[in-house]
Amino acid sequence: MSERFDILFEGLPEEKALELLRTNPEELSNPVEKYTAATRLAACRSDRSLEGLIEAIELDPENLFNRITRRKVLEALGRRRDPRALPALFTALGFDDEASVINAVDSIAQIGAPLSNHQSEQLLSALNGSDNQKRSVIQTHARLGIASGEQAIAALERDDNPLVAGAARAYAAKVHGQFDQLAPLIPQLTDSIAGRRRAAVIDLGDAGDVSVLPHLVTCPVSMPLRAKSAFQLVDPQKSGTVPIAHSDLIIQLLQDDPSMLSLQHDWICSEEIAEIEKNLQHRDEGKQYGGALSVIKMPKGQQLDTIDHIHSRFWSDYGVNYLLTAVVGLQGLQERSDLVRTALAETLPQYAKSRVAAAWSCLRLGLKDQVEPLMQIQQTTSWLPLKWSCEQVLKGL
Known part of the structure; x- marks a missing residue:
């Protein structure tokens, strides 16, 4: 699980997480807590927590909750990026559980030793x-x-x-x-x-x-996935800077205008709200962007009504939240600038990409009242697409 989701588990103390990891799941009222503990320990830094994770690789996989926990443990060890975990990870390559083997392989790559x-x-x-x-x-x-x-x-x-x-x-x-x-x-x-x-x-x-x-x-795949690969290419040393020669393309990627994507014709739906809703919630991002493009192509009055309707029903859907925030900025809809302010203020990790869209929308809409929040995000976020977006927007505002 990505580091940006650590906030969801930070209320679980390290000592309690270690205790849960060592407890027989049959003795727990909620056995799910066992593999939640493994995820929590991924964000810890003590030697005790590392040793606890390494020990947990030996959990008996006959029990389903142990098997799932072992997978989470192998994933967590990659997050720790400590070479001391390598011997245990190589032991896991011999497991007969494919998911565990894949997590071990991925963690070996993450450690990078x-x-x-x-x-x-x-x-x-x-x-x-x-x-x-x-x-x-x-x-x-x-x-x-x-x-x-x-x-x-x-x-x-x-x-x-x-x-x-x-x-x-x-x-x-x-x-x-x-x-x-x-x-x-x-x-x-x-x-x-x-x-x-x-x-x-x-x-x-x-x-x-x-x-x-x-x-x-x-x-036409998710912006965060494209951004991860793009920053790998333009900033392989993870310095946080983008060479001038590539900045226009990175800005294009982060502003994420559906009309600039290579969409197939049948991904773009009609202007009927039911069809747009279906597309925006589709698992294929191509369909999602096709739904957003249908909103972009509408006359302004219809556009505002459609945004209001979808906002009232699906704002909590983080994919829809992101696309609506982007559309408001891309279309310069001052009338719905409050959606941008709300998206920028959202701190739950699943809405991180909405904050990227909100940052660029602040620039397009000239929302100077958002300079302070943008500065705070830029200083505190570790996610490079969001940090770099805020830097560029602040320069423009």
Whole structure:
């Protein structure tokens, strides 16, 4: 789980979380608390909490709650980014629970420490699994720059599953400089299947070729996913700065105008409110953006009525919240500027992308009364797309 959700669990004391982690789930009135404890310990920093997480890898997986907790523990150890967890994570590569193996592989990548030859061999052997596991293992080779997997991974560049092939091509580009391998990923950015588009965005971010940025920016997947890959490309050292040569494209991405995205015609619905509501809540972001574009194309009076109706029914839906906030700014709707102020003030982590939309809407609407909140967000947020957005908006206001 992303660091931005830590606020949801910070009320659970570390000592209590450790106690829950060690308790038999059959003795708990609410066994869900056991894996909630693992998530809480991901945000702790003490040696005791790290040791508790490492010990929990040995939980008996026959019990469902233990099995889920073990998965959360393996994920949490990646969040801790402590190399002392590596031996336990490599032990987990031998588990027969695919989700646990994938979480262990992902955590090895997150820790980012150099691997021994033996550990590299262990990691490569984990290619012998499901397609999801193959993809995770290949991604970890790319992110850690492990050159020794070249032969085995090259054999997967033409795999029938584009999610496996795409990861293999990203590895070839990132680790072995074979940037010509990325060509098939560009059309995948406009695939009709959302999962393939998302995978292509991730793979292009991993590949490290900034020349693909114009294609990535217009891909109809979630803004945070595109932003993560885009910042990987333009700011690989995580300095928090964007080179001038790329700033216009990053601004375009963060302002997220649906009319600038590569939308398929059948993703754009009619102007009937029921159809727009259906699109805005669709799981495919292409459909969501199609619904937002239908609102953008309306005459202003109809536009305001539609926004009011959707706001009254779906404002708590964080996807709808984000798109409405963006549309208000993109269309310069001063009459609904209060929606922007409300979105900017929202602190729950699931609304973080709405704050990005609200920041840019403040600039478009000239909301100088929001300078102080923007400054506070810029100083306190650790999420780079939001921090950088606030910096740019403050310069403009």
